[in-house]
Amino acid sequence: MNVIEVQNLRKQYGSTVAVDNISFNVQQGEIFTIVGPNGAGKSTTVESIMGLRQPDQGTIRVLGLDPQKDEHELRQRIGIQLQQAALPERLKVWEALNLYSGFYDKTVPWEKLLNDWGLAEKRNTNFKNLSGGQKQRLFIALALLNDPELVFLDELTTGLDPQARRATWDAVRAIRDQGKTVVLVTHFMDEAEELADRIAIIDQGNIVALDTPQALIQNLHVETRVRFTNTNGYDPQLLRRVNGVTEVEQRGKQVIVQGNGALLAHVATALAEHNVTPTDLRVEQANLEDVFLALTGRSIRN
Ligand code: ADP
Numbered sequence: 001m002n003v004i005e006v007q008n009l010r011k012q013y014g015s016t017v018a019v020d021n022i023s024f025n026v027q028q029g030e031i032f033t034i035v036g037p038n039g040a041g042k043s044t045t046v047e048s049i050m051g052l053r054q055p056d057q058g059t060i061r062v063l064g065l066d067p068q069k070d071e072h073e074l075r076q077r078i079g080i081q082l083q084q085a086a087l088p089e090r091l092k093v094w095e096a097l098n099l100y101s102g103f104y105d106k107t108v109p110w111e112k113l114l115n116d117w118g119l120a121e122k123r124n125t126n127f128k129n130l131s132g133g134q135k136q137r138l139f140i141a142l143a144l145l146n147d148p149e150l151v152f153l154d155e156l157t158t159g160l161d162p163q164a165r166r167a168t169w170d171a172v173r174a175i176r177d178q179g180k181t182v183v184l185v186t187h188f189m190d191e192a193e194e195l196a197d198r199i200a201i202i203d204q205g206n207i208v209a210l211d212t213p214q215a216l217i218q219n220l221h222v223e224t225r226v227r228f229t230n231t232n233g234y235d236p237q238l239l240r241r242v243n244g245v246t247e248v249e250q251r252g253k254q255v256i257v258q259g260n261g262a263l264l265a266h267v268a269t270a271l272a273e274h275n276v277t278p279t280d281l282r283v284e285q286a287n288l289e290d291v292f293l294a295l296t297g298r299s300i301r302n
Helices: 042-049 071-077 093-101 110-116 132-143 162-177 189-195 213-218 236-241 263-273 288-296
Strands: 002-013 016-027 031-035 057-062 078-080 150-154 181-186 198-203 206-211 224-229 245-251 254-259 282-284
Touching: 002 042, 002 181, 016 042, 016 181, 016 198, 016 206, 031 042, 031 162, 031 189, 042 057, 042 150, 042 181, 071 078, 093 110, 093 132, 110 132, 132 150, 132 162, 162 181, 162 189, 181 189, 189 288, 198 213, 198 288, 206 213, 206 288, 213 288, 224 263, 236 245, 236 254, 236 263, 245 263, 254 263
Parallel strands: 031 181, 031 198, 078 150, 150 181
Antiparallel strands: 002 016, 002 057, 198 206, 224 254, 224 282, 245 254
């Protein structure tokens, strides 16, 4: 079942085409991730779906509703993550939950959310004194106050340390495991790869790929890369003769071998024949950064 249906969405600001022509569906119970570089059109797309922006063209249905016409009903049934600036610094955790409960016709008891999201001990703490990870958990709790069927999370882990990031990822999975649909917007490819059931990669106002992370990577047919540190003065160009090898490059002491088939086994055998036994011989798998590069010719970080 489709929870969201977007057809031929277009939005322009003056001469800037923010969203060119975007169509996709989001299925019930999945984590659907919209990923792309800054300025790609992610926020415009998602805010149009939430009814916060009016598209120039296209049709959008969310839970069977029209976000422009049925705004009140939609607001009751979706969860929206607030931006940092939305909460006063001195507001206590419990006060925030209590305040936002008043905005909905129907809510879950916020004491339960305090416990579910590990905030019970922080209930009397001012917002400004929470850690980055605790603030994000509070935003998640606020987004779940109305027991929404569909939850939107936007750049949830920007500025978090690696540990808080991992904890936040677990939290997002927990939301899906409660049977809710999650739309996650991020410019982090690793986050998309980690969390998404399906990913839409957006670039310059268009979807350039939409599939599961595994399928996106497999369909790339990129060559395998094998890497090792060359400490023996071995001439890496000798590896060019090895079965399956298409390219050999040395950067400093690092040798990067590209090719197909059982590359690692073939390279290891060839090195052993020359009495070279690197301790760090390893295969590098393709990832979503490679997918983006292959599709657009650009790195997502630039
Ligand atoms: P993303 O969320 O992927 O960073 P946005 O949807 O915010 O992308 O922006 C897409 C493009 O539209 C960018 O070039 C941005 O500068 C422009 N844009 C977004 N919002 C506005 C606005 N309110 N007025 C003018 N230009 C905008």
